[in-house]
Amino acid sequence: MRGIRARDFTAAAADTASVGLSLFPLGVSFGVLVVHAGLTWWWATVFTAVIYAGSLEFLLLGLVASVTPLGQVAVTALLVNLRHVFYALSFPLSRVRPLGRVYATFALTDEAYALTAGEHARSWSGARILWMQALCQGYWVSGATLGALAGSLIPLTLHGLDFALTALFVVLTIDAWRAQRDLPAPLLAAASFALAALLAPGQVLPAAMAVFTTSLLIRYALRRRADSPVPDGHRHPVPAGAAAGGEG
Amino acid sequence: MPTPFYLAASVAVSAAITWGLRALPFAVLTPLRRSAVLRYLARQMPTGIMLILALYTLREVRPTVWADVVPTALALAAAIGLHLKTRNAVISVLGATALHVALSTFWPI
Incomplete structure (x- = not known):
């Protein structure tokens, strides 16, 4: 049993090496910003350990610095993280044992979703998935804590560290593309983003994801019509309801 | 406060x-x-969602400010180029971020 656990941990450490290299420096820059916002250093640890949603934490820092009402904090959290509802479509939660699912859903970040989205993750055990998520959070929390401590000691800022997040998503896009070479999907995504940026500049992320999901559903329907009629019992237009959330 | x-x-x-x-x-x-x-x-x-997230992280880049555009464009090119060439995410993320830090720290303002 112990041997299997050690193997899962080692595998997860290798799985998360690249993600860690972007989460850690990004955590450091978040920690520095926490101190710059006037908060005590350990709030960086609290934010990253308890909320654990990177882009929301960066936004929240600006909100709490200006003592924004809690209702508005709640709405922001809802809009920024609305995209996570889509991750339930493919995240292999059923492989995680029931007790572990509490943590697996809590730590279902963009990075955790991306790591499990690829072809190679099909064989991952529940323990390996949990270790992967725990390690990702470990990089993030320790980076933020160190950054906040360093930021309260040294008044120096490194500009441009936040590009690590962009580089990470670029790399994940290329990897996902290699798993599923289909040009229309990324083109639809880029067009959805442009549309969302034009029409809903305040909530680009959920709007773009809703438009993208809707366009994939339309494409699916068109394709079915083009193909011969295949009998199929599951034809409810399901996730449109979940997708519509960001669209109004 | x-x-x-x-x-x-x-x-x-x-x-x-x-x-x-x-x-x-x-x-x-x-x-x-x-x-x-x-x-x-x-x-x-997955491909589309990752692309949307990547585009979203670039929202603070002001398209008319050279000091924003040049480091970002070069670092993006580095990330894509490195990853197509090496297929190693560690090298791609680290290399592109190091380039971006260097460029945005030393870029003449």
Whole structure:
């Protein structure tokens, strides 16, 4: 049993090496910003350990610095993280044992979703998935804590560290593309983003994801019509309801 | 200045909503996983979602400011080039970020 656990941990450490290299420096820059916002250093640890949603934490820092009402904090959290509802479509939660699912859903970040989205993750055990998520959070929390401590000691800022997040998503896009070479999907995504940026500049992320999901559903329907009629019992237009959330 | 109570409440509200958004859809969507349309979505979505997230992280780049555009464009090219060439995410992320830090720190303002 112990041997299997050690193997899962080692595998997860290798799985998360690249993600860690972007989460850690990004955590450091978040920690520095926490101190710059006037908060005590350990709030960086609290934010990253308890909320654990990177882009929301960066936004929240600006909100709490200006003592924004809690209702508005709640709405922001809802809009920024609305995209996570889509991750339930493919995240292999059923492989995680029931007790572990509490943590697996809590730590279902963009990075955790991306790591499990690829072809190679099909064989991952529940323990390996949990270790992967725990390690990702470990990089993030320790980076933020160190950054906040360093930021309260040294008044120096490194500009441009936040590009690590962009580089990470670029790399994940290329990897996902290699798993599923289909040009229309990324083109639809880029067009959805442009549309969302034009029409809903305040909530680009959920709007773009809703438009993208809707366009994939339309494409699916068109394709079915083009193909011969295949009998199929599951034809409810399901996730449109979940997708519509960001669209109004 | 925010009080510790207000900060703790903000953290609790944000954490509860985030966890809810991550956990509740499983109850709704898991029984539907076998449907053909959901399998189609699960296969088609990752590339597009990652692309949308990548574009979203660039929202603070001001398209008319050279000091913003040049380091970002060069670092993006480095990330794409390195990853196509090496297929090693560690090298790609680290190399592109180091280039971006160097360029945005030393760029003549």
